[in-house]
Amino acid sequence: MNKRFLLFSAGFLLLISCGKEIMERFTGFQKPVNFPEPVYRFADNTITKEGFELGRKLFYDPRLSRNNTVSCGSCHIQSSSFTHHGHDVSHGIDDRLGSRNSPPIMNLAWMTSFFWDGGVFDLDLQPVSPITNHVEMDETIENVLNKLRQHPQYPGLFKKAFGSEEISTARMMKALSQFMLLCISSQSKYDSVTTNLGAVFTPEEQQGYALFREKCSGCHKEPLFTDHSFRNNGIAIGLNNDEGRYMVTLNEADKYKFKVPSLRNLEFTAPYMHDGRFITLDAVLDHYRNNVQHTPNLDPLLTDGILLTDEEKQQLIAFLKTLSDRNFLNNPLLAEQ
């Protein structure tokens, strides 16, 4: 099989057999050809079709919240690249507000830490936080497990996924991870161009790409568009004085640093930054051009801001839009069933 075809599989092969019938063959985790090796410990959690499907069901199940109203999918919406589009800070149970913007569930197998401050170092431990956070789902995991044990389907689904009907914290977390790990976005125009699959950049996009490599890729590193580091990009200190990475390390040198976010699917993930303060890409670029603040620990790459003419700004935006991956947003296998 042509290796490049794998790029388009993102975990699944759609085999078109006789007539109209579409058969779905589960191929587990497939590394896109232009991506580096993943960092998730797959050895501790082998991805299976049953595990993935169980994880998907859990992800979209409001039983994970105290009053059965909020699911993971409520704040991580597929059509917005699994963000909470339109909400600056996430909006949880009883309409309580969180303090941070919900990031995409995307390419997590390559991520070395989770959350804007990197407070969680293992994807399998990540769901503990939203489930028990009282502004998000406000539930205890023990209660969730009990709800699942009493459900007519879950014990059978856990058996299919893990060999017995036992429903434990570890199994629930591993299933959720299996679903989230296959939320891979690697089919943008950018990917097609850079892996010579046929697409070509327009001249404007091409110029934008050159500008991007010169001015942005020091932090938003290709092909994932993040180097997974924590940095202060000079946005003014937020009204709630969110100290970012400092809260995890208690190191003064980490104050006001946040994880460099990926820029894939930006077109669908507004608003931007850890607290969702910018509504448009235009506003983001104006920040980098005119408004970089010399707050403590400002990244040295941004001491003088980033020089961009209006024309260059448009070219950059044109390039950033080549990172949109509509197949990811519309992949039926990642949708609520």
Add this chain to the structure above:
Amino acid sequence: MIPRAKNYYQLLSKITSMKIYFNLLLVAVSSTMLYASCKKDSHDPPSGELVPVTVEFDNIVGGQNLFLDAVNYTNAAGEQFNISLLQYYISNIRLGKTDGTVYTVPQDSSYFLIKENDPATRLAKIKVPAGDYNQLSFVVGVDSLRSTMDISKRTGVLDPSAGHDNGMYWGWNSGYIFFRMEGISPSAPLDPSGQRKFRYHIGGFGGYSAPTINNIKTVTLDLNASGIVQARSGRTANIHLMVDVLKVFNGPATLSIAANPTVMFSDYSVNIANNYAHIFYHDHTEN
């Protein structure tokens, strides 16, 4: 990927876990040869038989018994307080023999969550080879290796599933709360729920990818003065420890509730951990 050893303690626990496997192997081998072996020889490595021992954590406040909610106590800063919640992890128990050898309880059976409101948890039940022991050591908290292990290795008291009311795990900053003490004090400011509550949630295993505070404390107690342990088959020796939580306030640092009503993951927590490293003493042993 195996988490790299971040510090000396991790390295130590790796080495000891290797020893554990070796001991288990010895147990297996020696139990098949039990008929042939001579059990009297004290220089033998641990023979097949393990006998039960308990370590009792008896929480007190200075010279008084601890009664949750009901009784007011006074700390060195002159502040009145009661205690409504007290829980802490004890792990990695080791017992030192009079002949100088040390027995490390297999790590998987060496995690305990002591909760004042649940008397059954105050006894840590372990098994050791028969013999005379004059030293006890344990970790207050959860070692860094376990704190970074795969979630399937965090069962029982290490299951991060407890809720936020009395949980011992930080979801937002992956890690266990080692020591948790809460209560009411007129010296604490009014909180949004209308109570004058102090809250000490102390954790920090040193950090995963970036170094940060390490509040893991190893406590070593000499048992000679108040009674060595004679671990024998057919009975359960109990090492009775007193845990004086007044020393959480009155230790190397004097903790004032008015000045620090809430201490969680912060630099100040190091002072509280330094204090709680000194709250344990050996009262007596029931052989």
